[in-house]
Amino acid sequence: MSLRSILGRSSRIKKASSKSQGAKRASPSKRRSASNRTAGGADYEEDDVFDDKLDDCGLVKALAMDMNLRDTAQAIRYIRSHMFTPMPQQAGGMNSIRIAEVLSYRKNLPPIVTVSHIQTLLSSPSAVEREAAELAQSGIIRKIVVARRGDIGETLILSSDLDALIDGTSVLPETTKGTFKAYLQQTPNTQSVHRSALSEPDVERLFRAGFLTAHHAGFVTHSSLSDTVNTFSRPEDRTSLVSLETVSRQPTGSLGTVGGAGAVYAAGGSGGGHGPGSLLPASVTELRLAIPGNGAFLKMVSSALEHLVALLGKSRYREAPETLLRDRWDGAIDREEVRHAAKRARGEFAGILPGQTRKWKRFYGLSFDWVLQEAVGSGLVEVFETRSVGRGIRAI
Structure with missing residues (x-):
């Protein structure tokens, strides 16, 4: 048998095509992104390196890291003091006007806390409910409920903070302030105010200031x-x-x-029940207690919860380690700082600044731990132990 018959018809060695060489030189990141593509065409982030579900070794019962929390009043102060992260000292990516907007937004938010958030910090939700009822009866705290908002609509506020809000309102005269605070002290558990309980001018002033809302x-x-x-x-x-x-x-x-x-009128228009110069229609016989700025608080909380659940949706099984989810919430700032450490040491601009992330542009520096606790209390996510990569977070 000749050598030509062994090699085939052509004795030349063919060079591999460019397509095959490109496939061989494909980077691991592209192969990883291709493997992260499901049959339905959904793409997942490249940092989602967990191709299998996390080990579930039991749910975390309480998320509080401060062991000094003993009662509801302490939990309210703790939640309020840990709501936002501190302003970045340097290379924040925000000018003086934006910094003033962030600080003003934080200051104008009402000092309220959701009941479900407190229950995530303390070990027993039923004990929180009983203690909140006792403190409300004693006049230490007051419960404010916004109807049809679910768990985030049930909030608590310290009576001292509510009195400070009333005293700090410039549109209310002193007589109206004294009458309203005396009425609140006499009815510690009430959620509604009948129009006959206060004078018509006081009702109008309180309605304009945001301490009362109409209820049909x-x-x-x-x-x-x-x-x-x-x-x-x-x-x-x-x-x-x-x-x-x-x-x-x-x-x-x-x-x-x-x-x-x-x-x-209830849909936002003007009806025939309005009197001349009056904000309240004649059909409204009952008013509900409210807190000025509660709408901005509800809008921010609901948007933050939606964003947190959307970040979990970027993982294959809608679950991720707490460290990875925290990195996504912060905008991967730590990862960019490590990558461009040499350029930053030379004073060169590189990477993403905190002010350019959604955490600061949309949520004014809202803390990840605060949002996580709120999501657990609202029943949107659950936290569990993995014993390998720390705590895991799963969307429900």
């Missing part, structure tokens, strides 16, 4: 709520008198087919 008896509407807030509302609160499910059951030609009396 027997009327519920959700047309003015955003999808963000509806996400955390309870199932029984998601229907309204103007929804198809309710309107379709009303008799033809009745007020129920258009949402009932006061539908236009």
Whole structure:
């Protein structure tokens, strides 16, 4: 047998094609990103190196790291003092105007804390409920409930902080302040205020200042709520008198087919019940206690919870180690500082500055631990021990 027959028809050695060489030279990161692509086409981040589920060695019962927490009042002060991270001292990426906006936003937020957040810090949720009821009866704290907001709508505030808010409001005269504080001391557990309990001028002033909100008896509407807030509302609160499910059951030609009396006003418009120069319609017979700035607090909390759950959704099994999730929340600042350490030592600009991340641009430096505790209390995530990579966080 000749050598030509062994080698085949052509004695030349063929060079590998460029396509095959490109496949051989493919970087590990590209192969990793290709392996992180599911059959449905979903992409996951390259830092998600956990291709399997984390080991679950039991849920974490309490998230508090401070062992000095003993009661609800201490937990309220602890949560408020650990809500935001300190302002960056250098290379923050924020000018003086933005720094002033961040500090002003933090200062104007009401000193309230959700009940579910306190329950995550202390070991027994039922004990927190009983203690909160006792402290409210004693006049130490006051519970403020915003209807149809779920767990984030049930908040607590120290009575001393509420008195300071009333005293610091410049639009209220001293007589109105004294009358309102005396009424609160006489009714420590009340959530609603009848219009006959206060004079009409005092009701108007308190309504303008944000300490009272209108409540239509027997009327519920959700047309003015955003999808963000509806996400955390309870199932029984998601229907309204103007929804198809309710309107379709009303008799033809009745007020129920258009949402009932006061539908236009409750949806944000102006109705015929308004008197001249009055903010309250005549149909409103009951008022509810409120805290000025509570809307901004609810908006920030609901947006932060949605963002945290979205960060968990970047992992294959919607779970990640706490260190990895913290790094995503902070915008991977630590990773960029290590990568560009030499350039920063020479004074050159490199990497991502804190002011350019969503944590500071949208959430004004909201702490990761604070958001995690809020998410656990709202029932959106759960924290468990892995014994290998620390604590794990899983979306429910």
